[in-house]
Amino acid sequence: MVEHQLRQRGISDERVLLAMERVPRELFVPEESRQYAYEDGALPIGHGQTISQPFIVATIGALLALDGHERVLDVGTGSGYQAAVLAELAREVVTIERVPELAEGARIALAKAGYDRVEVRIGDGSLGVPDRAPFSAIAVAAAAPTVPHALYSQLEEGGRLVVPRGSRWGQELVLVVRTPTGPQERGSVACRFVPLLGKGGFAST
Ligand code: SAH
Numbered sequence: 001m002v003e004h005q006l007r008q009r010g011i012s013d014e015r016v017l018l019a020m021e022r023v024p025r026e027l028f029v030p031e032e033s034r035q036y037a038y039e040d041g042a043l044p045i046g047h048g049q050t051i052s053q054p055f056i057v058a059t060i061g062a063l064l065a066l067d068g069h070e071r072v073l074d075v076g077t078g079s080g081y082q083a084a085v086l087a088e089l090a091r092e093v094v095t096i097e098r099v100p101e102l103a104e105g106a107r108i109a110l111a112k113a114g115y116d117r118v119e120v121r122i123g124d125g126s127l128g129v130p131d132r133a134p135f136s137a138i139a140v141a142a143a144a145p146t147v148p149h150a151l152y153s154q155l156e157e158g159g160r161l162v163v164p165r166g167s168r169w170g171q172e173l174v175l176v177v178r179t180p181t182g183p184q185e186r187g188s189v190a191c192r193f194v195p196l197l198g199k200g201g202f203a204s205t
Pocket of ligand 1: 049050051052075076077078079080081082083096097098099102123124125126141142194195196197198199201
């Protein structure tokens with residue numbers, strides 16, 4: 001996975017490659033799809049949601065440019081896989097999921113994989129986690145029509161936010177850096193995420 005899906009496709013950040021090598025992805029996919037855990041794609045995890053493709057998880061990790069000292073917010077816990085990768089890359093990870101059953105499953109998987117210091121919250125992550133802000137970095141694993149304002153406002157100065165921005169059917173992964181003069185944006189790869197449902201995302205109906 002690391003060689004073919006990541007390094008050969010241009011992921012060069014050694015910390016990210018090492019993190020991807022360390023996290024046992026099979027612990028974050030449903031038992032019946034364990035044999036596909038290291039394949040090049042997203043997989044269903046129930047409740048109409050998916051665990052993201054490894055390349056996309058690595059791309060988000062690389063765009064956040066973490067050095068190991070940060071407090072990071074992960075929006076859209078899903079299986080907990082992205083949160084585990086972020087826990088390898090940063091000091092502290094808070095993750096938030098709107099579907100309680102997925103949050104519970106992620107808590108169990110994270111503990112099994114040895115990442116029990118990741119804090120799993122249940123709620124509308126499009127509003128961030130104000131009581132734990134500011135964050136050095138925020139990863140959003142669900143598509144938003146615009147950069148959610150609450151998330152940008154919970155970044156520290158110089159903080160980095162990665163979010164798939166676009167329609168419900170296709171997005172671009174965008175890096176937003178908080179600067180004294182306002183947000184600085186850079187586009188990255190095309191992607192397709194499930195929608196971010198909530199106040200700062202798409203309407204849930
Ligand atoms: N990072 C996950 C990917 C999960 S898919 C992984 O590695 O497995 C995106 C997740 O975002 C879904 O579980 C979905 O329920 C969740 N989600 C959607 N809108 C949300 C919101 N407003 N707040 C929190 N979670 C949300």
